[in-house]
Each structure stands twice: as structure tokens, then as C-alpha cells.
Amino acid sequence: MITEIASSELPAGDAALLDALNGAYAAALDSQNWQGWIDLFTPDCSYAVYSLENVDAGLPLGYMIDDRHERLVDRVKFITEVWATTIEAYRTRHGIPRVATTRDADGTYRVRANVLVGYTESNGTPGMLVCGYYDDVVRMTADGPRFVRRTVYLDGTPARYLAYPL
Amino acid sequence: MITEIASSELPAGDAALLDALNGAYAAALDSQNWQGWIDLFTPDCSYAVYSLENVDAGLPLGYMIDDRHERLVDRVKFITEVWATTIEAYRTRHGIPRVATTRDADGTYRVRANVLVGYTESNGTPGMLVCGYYDDVVRMTADGPRFVRRTVYLDGTPARYLAYPL
Amino acid sequence: MITEIASSELPAGDAALLDALNGAYAAALDSQNWQGWIDLFTPDCSYAVYSLENVDAGLPLGYMIDDRHERLVDRVKFITEVWATTIEAYRTRHGIPRVATTRDADGTYRVRANVLVGYTESNGTPGMLVCGYYDDVVRMTADGPRFVRRTVYLDGTPARYLAYPL
Numbered sequence: 001m002i003t004e005i006a007s008s009e010l011p012a013g014d015a016a017l018l019d020a021l022n023g024a025y026a027a028a029l030d031s032q033n034w035q036g037w038i039d040l041f042t043p044d045c046s047y048a049v050y051s052l053e054n055v056d057a058g059l060p061l062g063y064m065i066d067d068r069h070e071r072l073v074d075r076v077k078f079i080t081e082v083w084a085t086t087i088e089a090y091r092t093r094h095g096i097p098r099v100a101t102t103r104d105a106d107g108t109y110r111v112r113a114n115v116l117v118g119y120t121e122s123n124g125t126p127g128m129l130v131c132g133y134y135d136d137v138v139r140m141t142a143d144g145p146r147f148v149r150r151t152v153y154l155d156g157t158p159a160r161y162l163a164y165p166l
Numbered sequence: 167m168i169t170e171i172a173s174s175e176l177p178a179g180d181a182a183l184l185d186a187l188n189g190a191y192a193a194a195l196d197s198q199n200w201q202g203w204i205d206l207f208t209p210d211c212s213y214a215v216y217s218l219e220n221v222d223a224g225l226p227l228g229y230m231i232d233d234r235h236e237r238l239v240d241r242v243k244f245i246t247e248v249w250a251t252t253i254e255a256y257r258t259r260h261g262i263p264r265v266a267t268t269r270d271a272d273g274t275y276r277v278r279a280n281v282l283v284g285y286t287e288s289n290g291t292p293g294m295l296v297c298g299y300y301d302d303v304v305r306m307t308a309d310g311p312r313f314v315r316r317t318v319y320l321d322g323t324p325a326r327y328l329a330y331p332l
Numbered sequence: 333m334i335t336e337i338a339s340s341e342l343p344a345g346d347a348a349l350l351d352a353l354n355g356a357y358a359a360a361l362d363s364q365n366w367q368g369w370i371d372l373f374t375p376d377c378s379y380a381v382y383s384l385e386n387v388d389a390g391l392p393l394g395y396m397i398d399d400r401h402e403r404l405v406d407r408v409k410f411i412t413e414v415w416a417t418t419i420e421a422y423r424t425r426h427g428i429p430r431v432a433t434t435r436d437a438d439g440t441y442r443v444r445a446n447v448l449v450g451y452t453e454s455n456g457t458p459g460m461l462v463c464g465y466y467d468d469v470v471r472m473t474a475d476g477p478r479f480v481r482r483t484v485y486l487d488g489t490p491a492r493y494l495a496y497p498l
Contacts, residue, residue: 012178012344023431026446030431030465052257053289091384091487093446093463095261095282095427099189099196114192114259116284116427118448118463120488123385126463131259131284131292133196155257156286178344218423219455261427261448265355265362280358280425282450297425297450297458299362321423322452 010101014109018138019098021145022113026094029165034076037165042139042146043069049152049166052132063154063162072165079164087163092129093118094166099133108148109138115152117166119159130166131155176267180275184304185264187311188279192260195331200242203331204235208305208312211235215318215332218298229320229328238331245330253329258295259284260332265299274314275304281318283332285325296332297321342433346477350443350470351430353477358426361497366408369497370401374471374478377401381484381498384464395486395494404497411496419495424461425450426498431465440480441470447484449498451491462498463487 010018021040028036041047049063066072079087100112112135119129132154139148152166176184187206194202207213215229232238245253266278278301285295298320305314318332342350353372360368373379381395398404411419432444444467451461469481484498 010182012182015182016342016344016347020433023429026429027431027444030446051289091463093448093465093487095429095446095448097189097192097261097263097429099193101186112193114196114261116259116261116282116448118460118487120463123383123488125489125491126460126487128284128292128294128460131257131286133259155259155284155292156289157291159291176348178348181348217455263355263358263427263429265359267352278359280362280427282425282427282448294450294458294460297423297452299425321425321450321458322455323457325457 010103014103014140015101017140017145018101018109018111021138021147022096022098025147026096030092030094032164034079038069038072038076040147041069041072041150042141042148045069045072045147046149047072047147047151047165049154049162051154051156053156055153063158064165075165083163088121088160090119090121090129090160090163092164092166093126096134107140109136109140109145111136111138115166121160127159129160130158130162132166176269180269180306181267183306183311184267184275184277187304187313188262188264191313192262196258196260198330200245204238204242206313207235207238207316208307208314209235211238211313212315213238213313213317213331215320215328217320217322219322221319229324230331241331249329254287254326256285256287256295256326256329258330258332259292262300273306275302275306275311277302277304281332287326293325295326296324296328298332342435346435346441346472347433349472349477350433350441353470353479354428354430354445357479358428362424362426364496366411370404370408372479373401373404373482374473374480375401377404377479378481379404379479379483379497381486381494383486383488385488387485395490396497407497415495420453420492422451422453422461422492422495424496424498425458428466439472441468441472441477443468443470447498453492459491461492462490462494464498 047066095116098113117129120126135151137149213232261282264279268276283295301317303315379398427448430445449461452458464486467483
């Protein structure tokens with residue numbers, strides 16, 4: 001349950017690692033370090049961005065649906081090569097507070113984190129790009145925690161078109 | 167004192183529990199899980215929302231003043247039954263970074279946390295609903311940490327009328 | 333590297349202290365407790381605020397460049413005495429999620445944290461003042477962690493002129 005304070009059962013070291021994973025995720029995206037972003041997912045990962053409006057209406061549409069690792073690589077190729085000269089660039093700054101954590105029998109973590117993303121275009125004034133939450137499956141690997149599945153649910157419509165992952 | 171880094175004396179497990187409490191609080195409100203919200207307060211609790219403008223002027227007015235547990239139940243009844251067809255609904259997303267923590271002699275915690283709430287209406291673009299801070303008294307119970315008192319101080323005027331607790 | 337989840341090697345107590353330092357920093361600034369702000373820096377500190385636009389262009393201009401401790405004291409004197417009657421006041425509320433942490437051989441920490449600052453003027457509605465990140469050098473002292481160097485990089489242009497440090 002969302003309101004269960006499951007972190008009480010979290011080993012403290014694992015809680016710190018889960019927070020560090022979200023920190024590294026924010027740092028990678030906000031630095032436009034795309035390979036660093038990919039490196040935070042497992043080889044068998046999936047990544048998707050949906051609006052809650054569509055989810056509530058039972059519609060399968062998503063802003064981004066990367067059902068396997070290769071599609072993350074494709075996404076980065078699009079950003080850095082295909083769209084490179086056409087994207088209207090913007091900077092992002094992620095705040096990702098973890099709000100619920102449970103551990104499965106196999107040691108995998110199910111994590112929910114809110115997300116508020118500030119953004120700026122053309123060195124203008126900042127605004128709110130999106131609000132929403134992450135619903136994640138995280139595996140502890142020899143290299144640290146990694147996303148097996150990261151799904152983003154957006155509260156409404158982004159303030160501008162999304163060129164970069166969230 | 168606010169600038170005292172009192173967390174240095176916090177047992178690490180308690181710090182994690184206090185953060186998990188704010189996480190559960192955010193998750194409950196942002197999911198509109200109202201019973202989950204109520205469950206995070208003790209039976210002898212109080213909850214209130216004031217503007218700093220009124221506080222600074224010495225005025226006792228508040229946006230919400232729930233001086234005992236039954237009023238939280240009433241508040242939920244209003245949201246889900248009385249106002250149900252008239253509220254212009256909106257989604258919220260809370261960021262609640264803990265900024266100061268002290269422990270009283272009886273083991274109760276006094277906690278201060280900033281709050282920035284993003285919101286969206288009618289699947290529109292996101293904005294900032296309120297900024298402010300929580301001034302809390304938290305008791306460690308057998309079920310985990312619970313709010314004995316949660317008081318919200320708002321920096322200015324909410325971006326729209328408040329239908330839901332913060 | 334930014335995407336390295338270096339916190340895995342952080343002693344848990346130090347991680348909590350670094351987060352408490354950012355908490356105390358937010359609480360001091362957002363309460364306009366200027367002496368409390370100064371007290372979080374070492375005697376040999378520096379503090380500066382730059383826009384990423386200037387940094388990317390190789391320009392040395394900054395919003396604030398306090399190259400030694402005395403300049404922080406001067407800054408506070410300007411706010412509280414020189415500008416006191418002319419500043420158009422505003423309230424701030426900082427969210428400072430830590431995103432990367434490494435420890436140097438001498439025990440000093442290099443810390444990166446995102447920053448999203450909400451603000452309100454004249455008891456109006458809230459907005460986003462700045463987005464950006466902190467690049468910090470933190471020393472563990474007998475009084476707790478303190479900033480040896482705090483540099484703020486802003487994503488774009490602040491929503492209004494900056495009267496107070498960030």
C-alpha cells in the first residue's frame with residue numbers, strides 16, 4: 001500500500017543506494033549525459049512515459065514506449081543525430097523524492113518517486129515542465145542498483161514538447 | 167535553532183522513518199487516498215494551514231484548522247461527498263524536503279520540512295500550487311511515525327482555491 | 333563521473349550530515365536568517381552564482397562572486413542595511429536534492445545537488461525563481477559539515493532580480 005511506511009524495513013544501505021540511483025538519474029539527464037542515462041538501466045529493461053489522462057481512460061498511448069534496451073539506444077541516437085539540428089533545446093532540472101518502497105521476495109525493489117521537473121528554454125526564465133511520478137522496478141546488481149523498469153506517469157500535459165527522456 | 171544541523175544526533179533509522187513518513191504523506195495526498203492521509207495522524211492530532219501573511223500580521227485566520235482527529239474525517243467527507251460534484255478537480259505532486267529535526271526529551275520529534283506542490287488542472291500544463299513549509303510534531307508509534315501536529319505555513323496565495331489538504 | 337553512484341561508498345552517517353547541511357542551508361535562507369547562512373561556510377570559503385549561459389560561452393561574469401568569507405558578511409550587510417528600504421522583498425523556498433557525491437583523499441566531499449527555488453512576492457501566487465545546481469566542496473568540521481566552496485549554476489534567467497543569495 002502506498003501509505004505503508006515500508007522504508008522502516010529497508011536496510012539503510014539499500015535506501016541510500018535507491019536515493020543515489022535517482023540522484024544519478026537526475027544528474028545524467030540534466031547534464032544531457034545520455035550514455036550515463038542508458039547505463040542506469042539493466043540489459044532487460046523497459047522505459048515508458050504515459051499521461052495519467054490516458055491511463056485513466058484505458059488508452060494505451062504513451063509519450064515514449066521503449067520496450068527494450070535497444071530502444072533507449074535508439075532514443076539517444078535520435079536526440080544526438082537525427083533530431084540534432086531541429087530540436088529546440090531546453091535545460092531540465094529534476095527533483096525526484098522517493099515516496100514509497102517495497103522489497104519483493106527475490107530482493108528486487110518496487111519504488112515510487114514523485115517527479116517535478118523545472119526547465120528553461122533559450123536562457124529564459126524557468127518554469128515547470130512536468131509533474132508526475134515514477135513507478136519503478138529496481139534490481140541490485142554488482143555495479144549498483146539499476147532500473148529493470150521505469151515508468152513515468154504525467155499529471156497533465158508537458159509545458160512544451162518533450163525532446164528528451166524524463 | 168534552524169541552522170543547527172541537529173540531524174547529526176538523529177539515529178539513522180529514525181531519520182529514514184521521518185523521511186518515509188513525508189513520502190507516505192505525499193503519496194497518499196497525490197493519489198487522493200484520503201483514508202491513507204488520515205491514517206498518518208495520531209488519534210490526538212491537529213492539522214492546520216495558515217498563510218505567513220496572516221501569521222506575520224498576528225491574525226488567527228487559516229485556510230484549514232482541524233483541531234482534532236474528527237475534523238480530518240469531516241474534511242474527507244466534504245471532499246468525497248459534500249463537494250464531490252462541485253469541486254473543480256486537480257492533481258497535486260508534493261516535494262517535501264526535510265530541513266531541520268530536533269528530538270524532545272520524551273522521544274517526540276519536532277520536524278521542519280519545506281514543501282513545493284506542483285499541480286495540474288483538466289489535464290493542462292503544470293504549475294506551482296503553493297510553496298511553504300511544514301512545522302510538525304511526530305511521535306514514534308508501534309505502527310511507525312505519525313503526526314501529532316502538522317501545521318502548514320504558506321508563502322503567499324495558492325495558485326487556485328484549495329479543495330484538498332496539503 | 334556524474335552517473336557513478338558514489339554514495340554506495342559513503343558512510344551512512346556522512347550522507348545524513350550532507351543532507352542535513354543542505355536542509356539547514358535551505359532553512360536559513362528561506363527564513364532570511366542571514367547569520368545562519370554565513371555560519372554554514374568555513375572561514376576560508378568562497379560562494380558564487382553563475383549562469384550556465386555565461387559558463388558555456390566562457391564568460392567570467394557572475395550574479396554573485398564572494399571570493400572570501402568577508403564578502404558574505406558584506407552581502408548580508410547590503411541586504412539588511414544598505415538595500416533595506418529599496419529591495420522589493422520576496423519569500424523563497426528551496427528544494428535541494430543531492431545528486432552526486434564523491435570523497436577526496438583528504439576526507440573533503442565534492443557534492444552536487446540540484447536546486448529548484450519557488451518564490452512569492454507581495455503575498456501573490458507562487459512561481460519558480462530559478463532552476464540549476466550546486467557544485468560544492470564540503471569539509472567535515474568539529475561543528476559539523478561546512479561549505480568550503482559553494483558554486484551555483486543557473487539554468488537560465490531568474491524570474492526576477494536576485495536580492496538574496498541562493
